[in-house]
Amino acid sequence: MATTNISMFLLPIVLLLIWVSPAALSEKCSPHEKKALLQIKQELGNPSKLSSWNASTDCCSWDTVQVGCSNTKPYHVSQLELYGLDLPGPVNIPPSIFNLLDLEELSLFEMPNLTGPIPSQITNLKKLSILYIFSTSVSGPIPESLAQIKTLWSINLAGNNLSGTLPPSLPSLPTINVIFLDSNRISGPIPDSYGSFTSKKLVTLTLSHNLLSGKIPASLKGLDVYFLDLSWNRLEGDGSVLFGAEKSTEDIRLAGNLFSFDIGKVEFGRNISRLNLKHNRIYGKLPEGLTKLQHLTRLNVSYNQLCGPIPQGGRLQGYFPIDASSFASNKCLCGPPLPPCK
Template sequence: MTTTLLITFLLILTLSLSSLPIPSLSQLCNPQDKQVLLQIKNQLGNPTQLASWDPSTDCCNTTWQGVSCDTDTKTYRINDLSLSNLNLPKLYPIPPSLGNLPFLAILDINNILNLVGPIPLAIVNLTKLRYLYISHTNVSGSIPEFMSQIQTLVTIDFSYNKLSGELPSSLSLLPNLVGITFNDNFLTGPIPESYGSFSNLFTSITLQRNQLSGNIPTTLAKLNLAFVDLSSNRY
């Protein structure tokens, strides 16, 4: 009798346990990175295009739109973030939380018409950033001098925005910079003489369709440029 009761109890226990949800495997995504992504989503008004950013799932499982993790070194930190074609419910600035993704190497923000305001200072915290693209938005203000603090930058593309003011002379201090693309903005003033002091890696400068004026610096002749477009300005 005792044996029968024990078997019955074990059977009931097994059935009960089988009905419970199976615990998920440990998530690969760094919890701090995941929290930052959710903050960014919130700071952009929770657009429907980021519905895949589900806090109950792993942000490194390739289902989070625009999010890539470092699988080569097995650190699984966020190293590539693309915020593209987002239909924001109202006007929002670039999320300052972006500066809290310390392993980010590629940041691509494009085709977001309701994105406004200046380029945030928080970007200088991205000390591993190599490729920075902010294009086809309504981001405004000047191209900040603090961009020169991100010494890892290889490419900067700020095309098709509403940026104004003069070109920052300090960009020439970036040792790894290969090219800049600032076309289709409202930039004014001359091209800085310092742009003739870019490193020998620098090969491309695209500044067409702005309001630049003054003399084109003769120092640019010292560069080994493969592509130059300064058309449709006020020269």
């Protein structure tokens, strides 16, 4: 009789274990995060590349695109990477993304049909360190509120249709290392605050191929990054503030602007490997300091108002790809690799 009672007690438990699949018992994905991801799929128009996203499988194992979950309990979706999706038509950034409150990395790229503004709800993502939205048709201003996400480490918003002005608050981000804002329709001047980033770890700032205009602020004398690209805008004024013997800059690109300054008075940092100043209004004689740049691999000062003999030595002559085209169409530059001075 006792044996029968025990069997009757154990039977529901055995049945429960049979009914609950091993996959369900081992699933990492939390129900509310799976629900948010399935809503994201629906908001994107159910693209075929997300066919593996279904309610019967663990979202931490979904493939084709990246859904990364944290390694320790409680498990949360910490990474979302959506790219090259076959969107059925113009679609805005899915609002359900901003219900994934533990996201640390968000990447949306190579989707021409992804449109609309960057939603203000992005500030819900308090743990976000990497924000990549590039090569899309996302438009509107860069949200000033991005500066509220104090964990941001890397921002890439290049190759979109973003407009408006540069947010003066971005330099207040305490841990920012990389900012790519090139190839948009951002206009207006560079704010003074871009010369005094709170983070001392900023290594890259690219603002090229926009509609930026006005005089470059003197405060940018304090900007020291490895890679700086302001090329192909409408910036003017004294671009010499971007240089300095003490700076660690390796790659600086100012081509296609209206900068006007005496290059002969510029002191170049010893780490410069690439220097592109073409298509400006720079004048004066090229300084001898250029011959001391031991890491120089690219140089272009063509289409300016430079004059006098080209300094001889270093990597300025006979070092491919630095050749006559690097010095062409100036006022009166002369000497190798150009024709001799008269």
